[in-house]
Amino acid sequence: MWILGLNTPPAGWHDTAACLIDGDGRVVAFSEQERHSRVRHAIAEEGSQPVDAVAYCLAQAGITLRDVAVVAVGWDDRQLFPGRFADDRHFLQEALGSSFDAGHVPELVRVPHHRAHAASSFYASPFTKAAVLVADGNGENESTTIWTFADGSEPVLHHSWPRTASLGYAYNAASVWLGFNHLNAGKTMGLAAYGRARGLEVDRLVKVGGGDYQLAVAPLAERPGRSTDDDLGRDYQRMLLAWRAVYSKVAGADGPTAPLERLHEDPAAVLVAYTAQRIVEDVMGELSRAAREAAGVEELCLAGGIALNCSANGQLPGPVFVPPVPHDAGVALGAAWTVRPPVRREGPISPYLGVAVGGTGDRAPEQETSGLARSEASVERITDLLLDHRVGAVAQGRAEVGPRALCHRSIIALPDTTDVHTRVNRIKDREQWRPFAGVTRPDYGSRLWERQEHLNRYMLGAARATAHADAVAPGVVHVDGTTRPQVLEGDEAPVVGAVLDRLSVLGHPAVLLNTSFNGRGEPIVNTSYDALRAFRKMDLDFLVLGDVLYEKRNR
Known part of the structure; x- marks a missing residue:
């Protein structure tokens, strides 16, 4: 079947x-x-x-x-x-x-x-029973829900909030006020860290308590009967306008005065981003407590677009699991699992489910490779390049699913200086105020940041960096003293794992900067063709493509 x-x-x-x-x-x-x-x-x-x-x-x-x-x-x-x-x-x-x-x-x-969102998180998790909290822009008629899921039982829906009480709408409005696309909420989260770092006091635009919340923008009157797509569109536009008016009042302006690349220097922009961030953190903190109480267990799963908010996720106590695809793409998985839940689960889902380099669906490189030196992708050579402060990319194995590159389609570098942060942002044509993540092994990760048993599997939780991380990996420590770590447990990412192990053997800090392998406005590379095309286009020094190492001769 x-x-x-x-x-x-x-x-x-x-x-x-x-x-x-x-x-x-x-x-x-x-x-x-x-x-x-x-x-x-x-x-x-x-x-x-x-x-x-x-x-x-x-x-x-x-x-x-x-x-x-x-x-x-x-x-x-x-x-x-x-x-x-x-x-x-x-x-x-x-x-x-x-x-x-x-x-x-x-x-x-x-x-x-x-x-579907809830199923995608629970069945991907290692838990046999869990509270599940879903928060996003909207579903059919809801924006936030609390569930209990358990193996062998029908899910139980405990509470539902209407789409007009949407955390996603509130956050989208802040993103639009800042000049971003409404699907660029990650930029808003990165900018909000400057408010936390500066100790800003912000208006709390939400009341929480008793397992409930009330946003500063009052929900619109609910229509009798079923809502239609036209209703959804009208509600979204009305709520977006209402929230933008609130943020304009908070900031005393209708938008930023600084260009996007210098938003971190604009006090009003930082204030709006941090205000929206605190809404999400306050609500998710309250509802995670309520979800655990309703389910009677401490294990908590998150899903929906809000579950991509690493800063909020990292503040939640206890065992928290977020799948690699908590956003809308994940409902494809959740819908399938609703029809047929997995019979056997041997731990959290592997994110490496996409096109394999050299495998089914791969599009082989067709470009001329003149000007590129080709050799075997030896761990010794790759490590030497990184120690020489070269920046490279990896496209190996099956592509990871979700918006986080997890070392199968990644750009990597040694994060031992802040200069690498500047260079990689320039390579990716990103704003310089945006942060990067680090990847390491479990034993060394305990020296670099707070332990996150599940969130660091797919790079979905911000963790407080240690003084040691500040010293040896400043390139992946954000302005508020956090990083979004990934920990490689075994050989799931062979090249990056082997490089980390060799760094350790050589007496160097076993940590790398890891960011998605894509240019500005593009999805993460998928095929061999995409990888080689991006490598030529971007100011990268080397590319690991399957078991082949490409280097630019002029480097």
């Missing part, structure tokens, strides 16, 4: 994705459409269906759509588009685009958005 999970239009209008699981709930393949189309977030437009992601998943399993028994979608489109589709065949034709096989109509299962 094969089950294909999707995040797809018409409801899934960004971060479209496909996931294929077998009859035991084992994930065979998972890929986001942006990695194939090279259009970041695969925002809803002509051709944004996850057709390439679907094709990859099917090819990885060696099957066709005729072998798929069930298609599970992480939205209930009937709530938002009543009467739009005459039947399941009509829906699948739109959802699958050119992938649709008119001769075979698999069973269609519509999974409510937040339930």
Whole structure:
């Protein structure tokens, strides 16, 4: 039995994705459409269906759509588009685009958005029972939910907040006020750290207590009956305008006065970013406590776009798990697992589920490689390059899923100076005030930052850096004294793991700067072709592509 999970239009209008699981709930393949189309977030437009992601998943399993028994979608489109589709065949034709096989109509299962989010986190976790907190922009009619999930039992929904009480809307409005795209919330989070570092006192625009919260922008009047897509659009625009007015009042201005590259120098911009950040931190802190109380366990899973907020995640006590795909792409996985939960779970999910270098779906390099020196990718040579303060990239094995590069599609460097921070931001054409993450081994990680049992697996929690980290890895310590660590437990990332081990043997600090391998405005590289193209375009010194090392001769 094969089950294909999707995040797809018409409801899934960004971060479209496909996931294929077998009859035991084992994930065979998972890929986001942006990695194939090279259009970041695969925002809803002509051709944004996850057709390439679907094709990859099917090819990885060696099957066709005729072998798929069930298609599970992480939205209930009937709530938002009543009467739009005459039947399941009509829906699948739109959802699958050119992938649709008119001769075979698999069973269609519509999974409510937040339930799919919750399933994607719990079943990816090592827990057998957990409280699950989902927070995002909106689902069909909700923006925040609390659940209990347990193996062998139906999930229990304890509490739901309407989409007009959305933390995502509040944070999006701050991002737009700052001049960012509403999908660039990570920039807002990075800027907010300057407010924390400066000890700013901010207006608390939310009241929390009793397992509930009330935002400064009062929820709009709820409409009777089911909401439609038109209602959602109107609500979003009204809430966005209301929140922007609040931030303008807080800042005493309608927008920043500094350009994007110098926002950290603009007191009003820092104030707005930190004000929005505190809203999220206050609510997530209160609701995590309430979720644990409702479930009767300390184990907590997070999902939804808000779960990408590493700063807020890192402040939560106790065991906290966030999957590598907590954003909307993850509902493809959660929808599939709602149909068939995994029979056997041997620990947290591996994030390496995408296209493999040299494997199914890989697009081989076609560019001329003149000017590049080619050799075997030996750990000795790569380590020597890094110790010589060269900056390189790695594209090896199956691509990781989610927005964090986890050493299969990464840019790496030695973080022993702040100069490397400046250079890598320049290489990626990013604002200089944006931070970088560090990667290390478990034993050395305990010397660099606070322990995070699960969050550091996928780089999804900010941790307080130690004085030792300040001394040996200043390139990955943000202005507020935190970093977003990744810890490699075994050989899941062979090149980076081997380099870390060799650094240790040579007596050097076993830590590297790790950031996503992509240029400005682009998704993380996917195929060999993408990797070599990006390497030539960017001011990088070397590239590990599979088992081959490329170096630029003029370096």
